[in-house]
Amino acid sequence: MIRDYDYLIIGSGLYGAVFAREMTNKGKRCLVIDKRKEAGGNLRCEYIEGINVHRYGPHIFHTDNKAIWDYVNTHCEFNHFVYSPMANYKGMLYNLPFNMNTFYQLWKIKSPLEVRKYIENQTSGFNKINPRNLAEHAIKMVGEEVFNKFIKGYTEKQWGREASKLPCSIIKRIPIRYSFDNNYFDDRYQGVPVGGYNVLINSLLNGIEVRTGIDFFSARSHFSELAQLMVFTGKLDEFYEYRFGSLAYRSLRFETEYRPINNYQGVAVVNYTEKEIPYTRIIEHKHFEFGKQPGTVITKEYPIEWKKGNEAYYPVNDLYNNNKFKKYQKLADCESNIIFGGRLAEYKYYDMHQIIASAIKKVKTLHY
The missing domain is CATH 3.40.50.720 (NAD(P)-binding Rossmann-like Domain)
Structure with a gap:
């Protein structure tokens, strides 16, 4: 035919x-x-x-x-x-991904060696644990303080599930650096x-x-x-x-608005890591292309559970x-x-x- x-x-x-x-x-x-x-x-x-x-x-x-x-x-x-996003936790700003800037903002430690020791002390109780979920994996990686401030609330908003019920694979995408490098990705291009x-x-x-x-x-x-x-x-x-x-998916709802100001947040993306704030991040789009426009456009991103009729964004x-x-x-x-x-x-x-x-x-x- x-x-x-x-x-x-x-x-x-x-x-x-x-x-x-x-x-x-x-x-x-x-x-x-x-x-x-x-x-x-x-x-x-x-x-x-x-x-x-x-x-x-x-x-x-x-x-x-x-x-x-x-x-x-x-x-x-x-x-x-x-891509060099920021994290907002209870009104304080921190660099992402986790790097020496972040650790200095948290603990005022300047030495990578001292930061490693500090984190090792926080994670020592998890060294022999084979992580069964995201929470255990994250704490084993960076300790409870970093987990509670930057990972737990954001992740639970994003996925609509407790961190202890999510797979480890989600957190493995997040880099940790002992250098003052705010580039989120390790890729060359x-x-x-x-x-x-x-x-x-x-x-x-x-x-x-x-x-x-x-x-x-x-x-x-x-x-x-x-x-x-x-x-x-x-x-x-x-x-x-x-x-x-x-199958289960996560969906998203976006609230986009124009602001008649030159610069809203000074960076393309700010993650809001505490669970009490309903959106996960604010995107200021002009920064992706180094815009010089007199106004700006921002988007608040709200994760929601997928149901029929919604767009499916992330597989669970x-x-x-x-x-x-x-x-x-x-x-x-x-x-x-x-x-x-x-x-x-x-x-x-x-x-x-x-x-x-x-x-x-x-x-x-x-x-x-």
Whole structure:
């Protein structure tokens, strides 16, 4: 049976856009559809008063993979932004990630050797413990004081669960340094697209048919007949009509406002680490591109539990949900004409460079 397209790609986020770009470059006919009104997924920016606003939370591209860095730079120019957020705990400001600036602000200790000894004294009771959860892992890493001030409240807001009931893997992403280095990431390459992420997405999807405002599930049988192969980047449990029940996700609510002042907080992101403050962070978007605009735009980010109808942002990768996901994955593994990729379809936290690498790798495995 002759189809209109070689690939139907459901979702115009980074995985879908890269896959469509690579296949189009190989002469394949691709159709990209997305239920949102604009393409780009969570990378989509909104232009407000001359400022590119990260509508779905801050995105900083970072990687150690030169091939991936070169790849994105063929589609747009990146600036030299370095992510150096601050933490606000009870009105006091501290540098992130945990480094000598943070430790000096806490304890007025200047020597890395003395800081190491100080932390070792706080963690000595946990040396022989094999951490079973995030709380135990964090305390073993940095001690109870740092855990209670900077990790516990923020993490429990973010995930809606007690730190003692969350997996260790979440906290392993946070670096600890015994130097005065405020760069959050260790990666060699880092930046934000000049002109915002819409520039990157528009380049990836240039010349490709994209239909927005279309819900695949509203006409599933129709869209399934359009192409030889399908690429699905949405929620895997939804694809299989929640056969084994819903997987758990965290969602987000954003409150964005324009302020007629030049500079609100002096940094792109301030994390609010105490649990009593309902939002996790305030984002001031102009700092991602070193803006000189007379006004500014800020966004307060509120984590909420996902429910049907909300956007799913983060998979809750605890043992219960991971085991449930494996049941869905077995169904997906049996599909011969469907490719599942991206954070939601794979129920896995990905950074942007990992998503790009995953999409390119998948393209290379396919026979044209």
